[in-house]
Amino acid sequence: MSSTKTPFYYGGVAEENYFCNRVEEIEVVKKDINNGLNILIYAPRRFGKTSLVLKALKELNNRYIFIDLMGITDEIEFINAYFNAISISLETTTEKTVRYFKKVLKIRPNINITFDMEGSPSYSLSFTKNEKGKVLEEIMNIPFEHAKHSKEKPIVVLDEFQEVSKLNLEEKLRSLIQLHGNKVSYIFLGSKKSIMQKLFFNKNSAFYKSVKHLPIKGIASSEWSSFIKKGFKNNGKKINDEFIKIILSISKGFPYYTQQIAYELYNSCEPASAVDDIKMKETLRSVLDREEDLFLQEWENLSINQRKALKLIITANGENLYEGKIMDQFNMNSSILKKAVEGLVNKDVIDKSGKRYYMQDPMFEYYLHERLL
Ligand SMILES: Nc1ncnc2c1ncn2[C@@H]1O[C@H](COP(=O)(O)OP(=O)(O)O)[C@@H](O)[C@H]1O
Ligand SMILES: [Mg+2]
Structure with a gap:
């Protein structure tokens, strides 16, 4: 393998230097x-x-x-x-x-x-x-x-x-x-x-x-942080902490998306250059463009009430879904919302951690946030 290869990888099985923690x-x-x-x-x-x-x-x-x-x-x-x-x-x-x-x-x-x-x-x-x-x-x-x-x-x-x-x-x-x-x-x-x-x-x-x-979680931010920094640095490029924070706030440590964003971002930088706002923005846009078909398909697989419930969940940050004000905002009542939430759980779109609902796919969430809400 050549020494100019990208230090990040997504798609198949992650091995060796591509494997984090x-x-x-x-x-x-x-x-x-x-x-x-x-x-x-x-x-x-x-x-x-x-x-x-x-x-x-x-x-x-x-x-x-x-x-x-x-x-x-x-x-x-x-x-x-x-x-x-x-x-x-x-x-x-x-x-x-x-x-x-x-x-x-x-x-x-x-x-x-x-x-x-x-x-x-x-x-x-x-x-x-x-x-x-x-x-x-x-x-x-x-x-x-x-x-x-x-x-x-x-x-x-x-x-x-x-x-x-x-x-x-x-x-x-x-x-x-x-x-x-x-x-x-x-x-x-x-x-x-x-x-x-x-x-x-x-x-x-x-x-x-x-x-x-054996329950498994996303990979911790601190691990990703040094993994990403090292990947850039070893190859003469630079990424500041603020951009690593942005990557992780979107990917939430989800391995595929963390690698995908890091990979695209790395490739958008000229040799010996550093990540800046514009490169970050463009990378995120191109990742969303690439995943759009898949996410639209997922969106279309949902009933209208499930779509509404999903918007509500994102807006409410997953908590206190049944509060009157937020249900009014999305024109839902508790029995309709309850059924829609159950449907979303059964379709593996959302899951619950403690009292909070969250979307299983953080990039789908980001997509909905950026393009459909
Ligand atoms: N430990 C890891 N370190 C870094 N990246 C990982 C790790 N595990 C997975 N990935 C990233 O996630 C992608 C999908 O991994 P994979 O093992 O195929 O997931 P799954 O089997 O759950 O679908 C890989 O291509 C890689 O980009
Ligand atoms: Mg697999």
């Missing part, structure tokens, strides 16, 4: 995994869940199997994603991988291998519809069988786990995972709090009380 969270993940617990982490998308867990796993040195459920639309795809993830975790040649599966699988599906442009293999299975249940069971049991016959404790990460509820697989997965005791550790990651809570905290749900929940 989360020291305590990483220690907790490692300790819980070592103790054989299954872990649940949920937070909005782009909050740094995947980056956090992958960093912890790299430090642990256990074999891990990483399955991203986003985009999976049926059980067969799920089986193949699982199978492919196991194959990749073996970290060996395609020949040895195939030989391994021929040895451990009782069923005899065809194993297919395709290669991408870089020559990395991707594995899948062919089997009949009738064999589906049996194949899922065998595939999911591979890490367990492996653990039984070795000292290794494999870790299975199920990312974007809320998607199982669309696939109707939760009962099946639960019954298999349950049998793996502390021989295999599972990490469940999810971006939809409402669905994850239903899956894990409802008495009648499949995964009730099967995990330790």
